[in-house]
Structure formats: C-alpha cells, structure tokens
Amino acid sequence: MKISEFAKRAGVTVKTLLYYDKIGLLKPSQKTDCGYRIYCEKDFLVLQQITTLKFIGLSLSEIRKILHETEANLENMIIIQKKALEEKKKHIESVITVFNKAENQIKENGFLEVDKLIDIIKITNMENKVIEQYKTDENLNLRGNLHSYNTNKTDWNTWCFNQMKIPTKARILELGCGTGELWSKNSHNINEEWTITLSDFSKGMLSSTKNRLDLVDGNFLYEEINAQNIPYEDESFDVVIARHMLYFVPDITKAISEIKRVLVKGGLFYATTNSGEAMAELNELVKNFDCSMGLHDNGMCNRFDLECGQLLLKEYFSEVKVGTFEGKIIVDNAEPVVAYKASSIKGSSVLMGEKKREFTKYVGDYIKEKGKLTITTKSCIFKAKK
Known part of the structure; x- marks a missing residue:
C-alpha cells in the first residue's frame, strides 16, 4: 500500500x-x-x-x-503511567471538590470573593493530605514505634482513660478514633451502659478499629464522620473525645463549635495534643541536617497544641482544665527515628530515596558519637465542660 x-x-x-x-x-x-x-x-x-x-x-x-529497544520494559512503563494517571485523577477530584464548595458558597452568599476561593483551595489540599496520610494505620504505627523507647512506661492510653470522668451511663462519641487503642487497652473498665460511637474520616482506619475491638465487650458503633460537620442532633452525647486529631481539621473552630453543639449541658469534652516543646532535640537534629526540608518542627501539631489549645477552648467552654504527660525517648539506633519523620505528612514526600539514606547515616553518626539520642516528649489532655 x-x-x-x-x-x-x-x-x-x-x-x-x-x-x-x-x-x-x-x-x-x-x-x-x-x-x-x-x-x-x-x-x-x-x-x-x-x-x-x-x-x-x-x-x-x-x-x-x-x-x-530490547531492554525497554513495557510493564514498568505501564506501572509508571498508571501511577501518573492516578495522581492526575486525584488532582481532578480535588478540583471538583473545590468547585462544589465554591458553588455552595455562591448559593449561600450570592457571590464568591477571590480570597475565599483561595481559602477553599488551601482547606481542600489539607484535607486530601490528611486523608492520604491516614488511609490505613501504617503511618500511625510507625510513629508509635518511636514512642515505645520512652522511659515513661505509663501506658498513654491508660493514662488518658484515667484522666476522664465518664458518667456511669453515657453516650460517648470519639472523633478520630485511630485504631481504637483507648478502648482495647482499657477494655476491663468499659461500662456496659455506655454507648460508644467510634468515628474517623478514614474507612481504612475504622476497619482497623473494628478488627482490634472485635473481641472487646462494649456497645460500639462505627461511623465515618467529618468533625467539621457532625451528623447528629444537638445534645446527642454526654462525652466527646478527640485525641491528637484537632490539629488536622482544616477549620478547628468549626469543629469545636460542632462538638459543643452535640454535647448535653454539663457534657464533657476531652482533647489531647502535644506541647510545642515536644521532640525539640529531634527537630534540632533535622534542622542541622537540612533545614530546607521543613521537617524541623512538629508540623500540623502547632495549629492546636498545649500552648494555644486551652485559650481556644475557653472561648467555647465554661470550664477548661489540663493535665500533662511527660517523658524521655532514649534511642540507640537510627531506624525508628528516621521512620518517625519519614511517616509524617510532609516527611513522606521529602524524606525518601537518597535523602532518606543520607539522614539515616546522619542520625546513625550522631548516635555513634553521643552514645544515644534523647528526645523530650510532652503531651496533654484538655478537660472541658459545657
């Protein structure tokens, strides 16, 4: 032809x-x-x-x-292209989410300012990062591994539970329940008259929670919930719990307002977070290694920590008390330290490949010279009453 x-x-x-x-x-x-x-x-x-x-x-x-070219690998190229298309799909879905939020704003206000559109985009990007981070319990477990080296051997979940004064008969809502360790570690103290609604925005995390609590006696319910829009009527709960999760919520004040709304009068809200002083030695180590990575702080924790959280809660609750939990991590090998930083939201994208290998060597050399790495830990629980 x-x-x-x-x-x-x-x-x-x-x-x-x-x-x-x-x-x-x-x-x-x-x-x-x-x-x-x-x-x-x-x-x-x-x-x-x-x-x-x-x-x-x-x-x-x-x-x-x-x-x-005989050395060209079709399978590898397809895998790479599939990954690229998946990323493109995520981007398209994010843009559609932004458009939907912007459309709702226009319907509510009759107009949409450029600054508001920028805020919507920022919030959507933050939500997507958090959802990706906690699709499963893998990253949570990696960070928990470093804390197993803490010299304070009091179990964190037991300590938190003992700080809470839950009525004999109570409707309880836990937001961001993680893997449900608060209840598995304190299973012997669960009251049969408690109705416990465990929630998370991640289906994968809820699945892990169900598996962990499968053999625990308790009236557990499981719901996928966004803390900024809790799908329950006013005064539906006697106790609300949010442990180490409020700083991930795009609009923290909206979430706190929702929590107050669903609590009965006199209801209790328990929230845990870190202190800005926590992990100071590790953050300094990262800063000295490469401050351009932006991993030399506690990331999103700074949005709601011990130092600012109490003032924020006092705007919504009549009474706010605080208890602190302190310790020291002493570690003699680099692996759990590197895994901790690499599993964070930002770390998962910047601390990888050659950079991760360089940081592992840097931490290893530091430990070899000093004999150990000591890291200060400091967390707290806020006890608020409506």
Whole structure:
C-alpha cells in the first residue's frame, strides 16, 4: 500500500505517518526508486501497537524504546503511567471538590470573593493530605514505634482513660478514633451502659478499629464522620473525645463549635495534643541536617497544641482544665527515628530515596558519637465542660 491508502485504512493522517517516519517510530517496509513509501500488513500491526500505547498515555519516545529497544520494559512503563494517571485523577477530584464548595458558597452568599476561593483551595489540599496520610494505620504505627523507647512506661492510653470522668451511663462519641487503642487497652473498665460511637474520616482506619475491638465487650458503633460537620442532633452525647486529631481539621473552630453543639449541658469534652516543646532535640537534629526540608518542627501539631489549645477552648467552654504527660525517648539506633519523620505528612514526600539514606547515616553518626539520642516528649489532655 502507498502512504495515502495505508493512512486511510489505518485511520490516521498522511502527516502523522510522515512524522512517525521522520522520528524513526514507524518506517515503511519499502521505498520505491521514485521515493514512494510502501507499507505492508506488518506495518499496520506496528501502528496498532503505537495507537494502543499512546492511548494509555506513553510518550512517542517511550513507545519507540518499547518497540525498538530490547531492554525497554513495557510493564514498568505501564506501572509508571498508571501511577501518573492516578495522581492526575486525584488532582481532578480535588478540583471538583473545590468547585462544589465554591458553588455552595455562591448559593449561600450570592457571590464568591477571590480570597475565599483561595481559602477553599488551601482547606481542600489539607484535607486530601490528611486523608492520604491516614488511609490505613501504617503511618500511625510507625510513629508509635518511636514512642515505645520512652522511659515513661505509663501506658498513654491508660493514662488518658484515667484522666476522664465518664458518667456511669453515657453516650460517648470519639472523633478520630485511630485504631481504637483507648478502648482495647482499657477494655476491663468499659461500662456496659455506655454507648460508644467510634468515628474517623478514614474507612481504612475504622476497619482497623473494628478488627482490634472485635473481641472487646462494649456497645460500639462505627461511623465515618467529618468533625467539621457532625451528623447528629444537638445534645446527642454526654462525652466527646478527640485525641491528637484537632490539629488536622482544616477549620478547628468549626469543629469545636460542632462538638459543643452535640454535647448535653454539663457534657464533657476531652482533647489531647502535644506541647510545642515536644521532640525539640529531634527537630534540632533535622534542622542541622537540612533545614530546607521543613521537617524541623512538629508540623500540623502547632495549629492546636498545649500552648494555644486551652485559650481556644475557653472561648467555647465554661470550664477548661489540663493535665500533662511527660517523658524521655532514649534511642540507640537510627531506624525508628528516621521512620518517625519519614511517616509524617510532609516527611513522606521529602524524606525518601537518597535523602532518606543520607539522614539515616546522619542520625546513625550522631548516635555513634553521643552514645544515644534523647528526645523530650510532652503531651496533654484538655478537660472541658459545657
């Protein structure tokens, strides 16, 4: 077939075939003495391969490697392209979410300012990062591993439970329940007259919680809940618990307002968080290694910590008390330290590959020189009454 006939049969333009010939992607089987390009059935099959690989998003240079270089790995290229498309899908879904929120704002107010659109985008991006971070309990467990080296051997979950004064008969809501350790570690103290609603925004985390509490006696209910919009009537609960999660909520004040709304009069709210002083030695170590990574602080914890949280809660609750939980992590190997930082929201994207290997060596050298790494820990529980 001459080029015009081949193009017509293949459903492409002559211009496309000329370009493929020029870049060495698809050369005709023959060329006549007069310079006419002649294509055959084999060329048609190659063109079908090109069309297929283009459809899945591979570039022409990648396709040329697959077709003409034996070392090119089609499977790897498909995996890479699939990952790229998944990221693109996430971005599109994020944009749609922003549009939906913006549309709701316009319906409520009749207009939308540019500054408000910027806020919506920031909030949506934050929500997506947190959702990705806690899709499963893996990152939570990695960070918990470092705390197993704490010299304060009082169990955190037991300590928290003992700080709470829960009525004999109570409707309890835990927001951001994680893996349900508060209840599994204190199973012997669960009152049969408690109705305990465990919630999280992550289906994967709720699934982990159900598995952990499968053999624990208790009236447990499981709900996927956004703390900024709690789907219950006013005064539905006697106790609300939010442990180390409020700083992840895009609009903290809205969440606190919702918590107050669903609490009965005289109801209790227990919230835990870290102190800004916590992990100071580790943060200094990271800063000295490479401050450009932006991992030399406690990340989102700073949005609601011991130092600012009490003042914020006092705006909503008549009585706010605080209890503190302090300790020292003493570790003699780099692995749990690196895993802690690498599993954070920002760390998971910047502390990887060669950078992670460099940091592991840096921490290892520090421990070898000093004999150990000591890290201060300081957390608290706020006890608020409506």
